Every structure is written in C-alpha cells, then in structure tokens.
Amino acid sequence: MAQKLLLIDTDCGIDDAQAIMMALAAPGVMVLGITCCFGNASVEDVCQNVLRVLSVCDRSQIPVFRGAAAPLVGTPDIPISHFGTDGLGDVLEDRDSERWKTPIQTEHAVNAMIRLVSDNIGQVSLVALGPLTNLALAVKLDPSFPQKLKKLFIMGGNMEGKGNRTVCGEFNFVMDPESAYIVLEEFLCPTYIASWEFTCRNKLSWDFFDEWINQDTAAARFMKEITSKCWAYSRDTLTSKDVVFGPGFVSYDSYAVAAAIDSSVVTESVECAVRVELQGALCRGMMGLDLCDKLKKRHRVFVMKECDLGKFxxxxxxxxxxxxxT
Structure with missing residues (x-):
C-alpha cells in the first residue's frame, strides 16, 4: 500500500502536539514537513514547540518551517492563555534554548509548502490545525497550489454559530478571518472541516484521558507534563465547551488528523457550500453553512458531523x- 503523504500546518499548542503525535504514530503515513503559524503562541514559540514534539518522538529529521507571524489584517492577538503563554502549558524550563531555535529551516513555510506539494502533485493531503494565514499566502503566491493537493483537512470554523473565541466565532478562524475566507473560497480541492462543535460533540471521557497520559512511554510522560498545570485540562475549571456541550476530553486538532489518516473515522458529514463572515461585532470569523444553496457556489466542502469514537x-x-x- 502506498504511503499517505501529509503536510501539517500548525500553531502548535497542546492539542496540536497531540495531533502531530497521532500523525507520527500512524502506519503508512509520511509527514513531509511541518509548517508553523502564529496562533496559540508566537510563531517562534510554535516552531520550538514542534521541535520538542519531534524530539520526544525521535522524529527530528522531519523539517520544520517558520511561517506567518501575524494575520493578513491587523496584529496578532497573542499570547493566548488557553494552553499557557508558550502554547505547551508553561512547564518546560528551556523555553528559549538554542537547541529549539537552530534546527528551524531557513526556507519560509509558505515557499516550502508550495515546493513540497509541487514536487508531489496530487499526492499530498494538507492538514491545517491553526489560523489559515500560510494557506492564504500560498494560494496568492501560486494560484494553482490548491489544485495540486490531494485533499485539504481543516480544524476550525463552526457549523451552528457557537463560538469559543468570540460569541459566534471559533478560535482559528477568528484569529485570521480574511485568510479563512480566502481558503474556503479559493481552495477548490476536496476539503474536509472538523468544526469546533463537531469536536466538542464527539468528546472522550476524562477516564480515557487519565488512562491515555498514564501510559509508560516518553510521549505519555511528556503529555502528562504539559497538561499538568493547564486549566483547559482541569476537571474543576468550567470552560465554554463544558457550558455548551458538557464535560469531557476534547483533542480538537486530532480530529482533522484522524480523518486524514483514516476516512472511516468520520461516519457522517454534511456536504455543502460554506462562507466565512468578515463583518459584524459578533459574527466576524464565523463560518456559515449554505444548506439551502442560497450562495449558488459550485464548490462544496464536507463538514464533519459524527465520529467513530472507538477508532478515534x-x-x-x-x-x-x-x-x-527514554
């Protein structure tokens, strides 16, 4: 069986780390590279976070590229407290060590993204786990970029107007609404979206989480450490997720990676046109689903709805x- 080629674009926080580890562990999957974007932390911290994950998993040969440090419009709204100021729970002591700076590739993430896909036309699935700035820049530099992809998987947006960053907006899209708009208008390749509501509705139990991080491996010990002081992984903290969907463990970005690895993980999707709203105090960055074909758009995406939690x-x-x- 031919290997599945993945290119991962990330704003590496704790859930991104979980998703990246999932991709690294999957048989028959080759991660060609990891491109970095601002989001959960500064792009510099994001690059270092990715290198930490690769080091723990003994996969440091995978190239890491620094990308967008800010959205297309305005200034980045960081640091974000959700996963700590560094994105990995503020527990790692050598945050600014040269060890995590020198291995970063000199080639810009957007150029690397275009090159890696152009070298493997029709074979690469791009998995986007953060704000979509690098992807928007890629299609502006090379308008043919989307058609060279095999598939695009996105963790981001929402399907019911329920937000976690704003009243109606999901974090990744709200951090750069213009880029989200561009990507969902101009990437006409097969596109699969794991929205915030989808991930929260398909949550796992905290008992699963405890079993998961208490495995006797270096990766599990690393995950236990970076989640140890993070309020997002505390049963005692009431989050917007808990208020709307009830308590449970949600590895947000991992759903997009799981779908890229094994399409049978997603058991039900909605196929429709979508558009990202760019106006309004409450709705800027919200993704709207055109279920009644009012937009008359030819391109449809697959918005994930149900998940096989056993496989996930x-x-x-x-x-x-x-x-x-070790």
Missing amino acids: GQLLMAALRQPCK
Missing part, C-alpha cells in the same frame, strides 16, 4: 505508545 480513541492511544526516546 485507538489512534489517540497509539499516538502516545509509539517508539520514543
């Missing part, structure tokens, strides 16, 4: 069981 849980478990450094 197995992929997550494997993410922390992979051969790692």
